[in-house]
Amino acid sequence: MTASSSSLTPRCLSSSPRSLGGESIMDTSEPLRKLLLKAVRDIADYQFGRDVGEKLFPESCRVQLSKRTGKPRYVYLGGDLLATIRYPDNLLALTLKGAERLREVLGEKAGRVIIREEAVEKLRKGMSPAASDLIFCSEGIRPGDEVVVEAENGRILAVGRAVVSAQTMREAGSGVIVKVRKACKT
CATH class of the missing domain: 2.30.130.10 (PUA domain)
Known part of the structure; x- marks a missing residue:
């Protein structure tokens, strides 16, 4: 028997939405928040190079889950959207703010x-x-x-x-x- 994508969705999400810039963000427990941030950082490390993820997405970043799939979808720093996780390849699509941060982090290596x-x-x-x-x-x-x-x-x-x-x-x-x-x- 194979697991469906819905059975892999984290069940520890609160059902009360919180608003950030007009978009709903699911409240998450602290361990889950850290796990989601680690997943996004790992994608950045794979895509842009070792140890880039932690610099690109500091601890204060928030990861918004997709309402439809429950998977990580958007990465915010403060009120600014930095990146979107593209499906099906699970890579980051940077915004202009995200591109600015990437250039700050990598400099000439970006x-x-x-x-x-x-x-x-x-x-x-x-x-x-x-x-x-x-x-x-x-x-x-x-x-x-x-x-x-x-x-x-x-x-x-x-x-x-x-x-x-x-x-x-x-x-x-x-x-x-x-x-x-x-x-x-x-």
Whole structure:
């Protein structure tokens, strides 16, 4: 007999919701809160490198469970959403605030794509950066990796997923290199 996903849902959740930024967060016991935070930190360690999770998501972070599945879904620091856990691959999709924290934690080691100033306006209009817009990309970027798109001056412009590897980004003359999920409007 196999366990269904509903039988794996933690049963120690309180049924009284609490509000944070208009969204319901289930009250959790302290041991469960720590367990959820550890799970999210482990995902960050896997995705971004050893010991990144604890720095990216400090003890004051809250993990919101999905109302539908009961699994960890959103990670907040204060009132700011830092990341969403994507299903079915269980990896983190960072918000712009999350990208800022990742760059603070990893510095130059973060998956970065720096684009020309001329491409910034295209990005604001909702377009994704092309290989012809590229100035620099971090070594080791693989397709599907979470990357931070920056201007030449270091300002964070967007966050998204790499479409191609770092080597292909540098060698390609055209084509989308990052699928942008969220871009700054200013």
